[in-house]
Ligand SMILES: Nc1ncnc2c1ncn2[C@@H]1O[C@H](COP(=O)(O)OP(=O)(O)OP(=O)(O)O)[C@@H](O)[C@H]1O
């Protein structure tokens with residue numbers, strides 16, 4: 081038996097994965113408290129970044145909603161060779177329903193067509209004197225699924241519709257659909273382009289802010305390295321700090337966004353919509369909210385990890 | 395404890411700071427590294443704590459060849475080396491306690507043990523009453539002692555000090571010198587770079603003299 085006593089070493093604190101993790105989280109919180117100004121700057125930058133992107137998304141989501149409303153006006157009307165008996169009508173309806181892209185098929189009788197016409201001439205009913213109710217032909221009105229509401233898809237649809245026996249004439253607002261499609265394509269392109277530029281600018285600004293804040297603490301990073309801290313030990317609290325900053329910034333941005341939304345945006349008349357009943361802007365769907373929050377966290381994390389690479393050379 | 399074999403070091407292609415240094419410092423020794431400004435004293439110390447890797451030659455610390463170490467091994471080497479830097483490198487927004495504690499936190503010590511140990515070393519340095527002050531509110535001599543406390547708090551095998559008496563008065567110099575001697579008596583190998591002639595003369599220790607990146611005086615020159 082050796083009489084040599086083992087070297088006396090204090091028991092290490094914070095052992096195990098959980099212990100290490102809480103140690104690093106505590107360190108990160110301490111760092112935040114000790115560098116509160118720098119942290120507020122970073123959190124503020126992330127807040128602004130997420131706010132800008134979320135406002136952009138809000139506008140985009142609403143434009144998409146409006147365009148969807150608009151596109152509901154895309155309707156195809158089919159006229160018949162001759163009046164159809166109810167069984168004939170039923171079989172025709174089911175044939176039309178079978179064409180891919182069909183959403184709803186509605187029969188419009190002669191009487192209904194006449195009534196609608198009269199509605200439109202309100203106040204000038206005199207014009208209708210001496211006209212019988214069967215002057216207008218009956219028809220079916222077909223609304224399309226949203227994927228088929230663009231000019232190419234409609235042309236293909238109409239070609240198939242014309243092959244249905246009994247249908248002689250098909251009408252749809254061809255010119256309008258074409259303009260609508262071009263406009264929507266333009267909007268999507270512009271949105272995508274603007275969104276990407278905005279995103280790049282935001283990533284650039286946030287990562288530079290984080291770089292500056294980490295630069296302001298490069299002495300600490302250097303000293304930690306010189307007293308024998310491992311790279312992981314040096315980086316872990318900074319990365320946790322980055323994640324916390326990202327979460328705080330994104331959370332704050334979403335709170336501000338929600339606040340602004342309920343304060344004035346949600347009942348601001350939706351000037352883009354044709355339908356006056358649909359007043360107010362829609363809020364972002366939950367998936368977008370979650371996505372924005374995660375982006376904030378990632379901004380903080382990735383900003384920190386790339387900046388640390390520059391300053392930790394152990 | 396420390397061995398340098400034919401060490402060359404160039405910062406850039408043309409600036410060669412060290413030209414073929416051979417040096418051997420046995421365990422428990424105390425040496426002074428001296429020479430004019432620009433001779434390469436700081437550079438030599440940087441090699442010893444692996445902040446620089448030699449362009450040519452070998453550096454062996456405590457039986458480990460630093461030249462062949464991987465990046466992830468270096469922290470463990472540094473834990474057995476205490477360094478006092480020419481510019482102290484204290485964190486201005488941390489207290490004296492926190493500045494000294496950093497050495498032990500890195501090792502994973504618990505808070506209680508750290509506080510006890512730091513208090514103990516600060517008491518040795520005569521600084522226990524400044525434990526909660528920040529470095530900016532300390533005198534130059536006090537800052538120097540905080541830097542020393544940080545280097546010595548883990549009883550390192552090697553203590554490296556770069557110009558530790560920079561602009562201190564005689565009283566403070568003696569204080570610092572005595573701390574070095576105490577550490578040396580407790581078994582720490584000490585290397586002090588300085589051009590303070592008085593300090594060297596008062597101490598009666600081995601001297602290694604550098605000039606223009608070469609050893610010009612000292613026991614290893616004759617070899
Ligand atoms: N980071 C650096 N990059 C390039 N050259 C350097 C660097 N550090 C030092 N040198 C050069 O290496 C040589 C040795 O410098 P070093 O700092 O080791 O001298 P020193 O003996 O410590 O001087 P002093 O007594 O003034 O501190 C000098 O010529 C210096 O210009």
Ligand SMILES: [Mg+2]
Nearest residue numbers: 435436480556
């Ligand atoms: Mg120097």
